[in-house]
Amino acid sequence: MARAGPRAREGIMDQGGLRKTGRRILAAAALGAALVAAPPARAQTKEELAAARVLFQEGVALSAANNCAAALAKFQAVANVRRTPQVLFNIAECEARLGKLVSALGNYRMAAAAAEGDPRANDVTANVGARIEDLEARVPRLAIRRGAGALTATILLDGTALGAAEMSGDIPVDPGPHVVAARIGGREVVRETVTLEEGHAKTVEITIAEPPAAAAPTAGAPPPGSPAAATAIPAAAARPSKVPGLVALGAGIALGAAGGVFLGLRAGTLSDLDALCGGDRSCPPSARPTADRGRLYTGVAEATIGLGVIGVATGIVLLATSSGGAAEPDAGAAAARSAARRSTGGRVRRAEVLPQAPGADLAGLSVAGSF
Incomplete structure (x- = not known):
């Protein structure tokens, strides 16, 4: 069988991309219908529901145009009115495309939990498992451990203090640079920037160098910090001038x-x-x-x-x-x-x-x- 040339293969790929985009739009439209049919957490007015439908359709259009940031804002506004499995799924889709993998993974999991037993969320149930499996493999992992001198230090990741549970395991982070710091008594003693790529894992050990040893006191001189040292005056300074x-x-x-x-x-x-x-x-x-x-x-x-x-x-x-x-x-x-x-x-x-x-x-x- 003859193999397709470069231009033919390009056409096949474009058609596949168009078909994929078309399916995404149709699925989003179906999710929009499910949104309207889903039971609300509280009673919304007809005006609120109508505005939510408009926002959802605008979010679908922006997502299809690959304007994920604007689409994410629309879907988050819809979630303020009605938080359905379909809305959570679309929020996770936008976040994943924007590189916010950790947040996207969390929203996929919440969408899966909300879709359980809901016949109106069959599209979410059918797709969310593969999305979660894909993101779990893509999310970078950062392990931070205490080394010498850091036993009592406060460890921070991107400005947020870490607890014992986070220090004992791997922390899922978004791809890109992250700042690991250590503080003792309000003073920053360690600061390190760590860059991770998708699917990578890295371990950072925080070590704090001991302060330099004080110089040995001169023979006959009182030890530093003693009351005698605080009141001692050099002989040349104590003797009046002639x-x-x-x-x-x-x-x-x-x-x-x-x-x-x-x-x-x-x-x-x-x-x-x-x-x-x-x-x-x-x-x-x-x-x-x-x-x-x-x-x-x-x-x-x-x-x-x-x-x-x-x-x-x-x-x-x-x-x-x-x-x-x-x-x-x-x-x-x-x-x-x-x-x-x-x-x-x-x-x-x-x-x-x-x-x-x-x-x-x-x-x-x-x-x-x-x-």
Whole structure:
């Protein structure tokens, strides 16, 4: 027998496809009739039933035109009015063609259960078994198991947490990519994308790496996390800086040196005053500017030397503290005072304003020959 050429075979295939589509349309029309005849779950109005018939016929036409998404929406709207075996069967048909194999398998099974014992659903009964058998072979299977470190983790598949029953068996999933994740304490620690094809099965083991071991503590240091570690301060940070002490000491020395300069000026003024006033300690009016100058030098010398002593004492105390020694402030101050006494010859002479003395002629005052 001669074999048909390519164009002849193509024609045969087209005719077969047309016949198959025609049968699907006729079967859908029969299912539509069964829909109207099926007993309702609740009493629908005539308007609701009429609208459902229109939606069903629109769904059949869209399915025949291979617009499965739009047809599925029509059939689902019909199911809201009357959920018959025929409606469930058509919903499953659209879902299977859209790649929603898991949902389609469920709707086929519900259609089979609803068609049992219903003589108006003979078309469903005749076809649904083969559909279920075909989908059970096509639906991919994903097994997720707990590995090391994942015993207490929450396992999620496509954002939904899995229970113990799902973790113990194979999970039917639609073909395509799926995200497997693990969370511990609200923090995602594992995330993996798994892609499955029709009829394939895959096992994913969730393992969570242990956190890195903490570095060994330094000898003599308290262990991390202990109260001693929380309060421990490095020696370099606990020891005060020497800079304040050096600054205070330098300022004290500078002030002491300035006081010494003014003491020298004061000594020169004393010599001038002694020459003007003579040996009786009385001074003429012309000696008053010299006396005022001597009092000024004396006051400045006292102030600078006093501040210098304080600065030197403070600097010594700060330096002793910063070096870790238990310096005694009193001892440092005593050393500073001793140094000041040595720089001024052992005493600080003060200017004395005496009450009126014999021979005084400076407005009733007499300026002593020493300050």
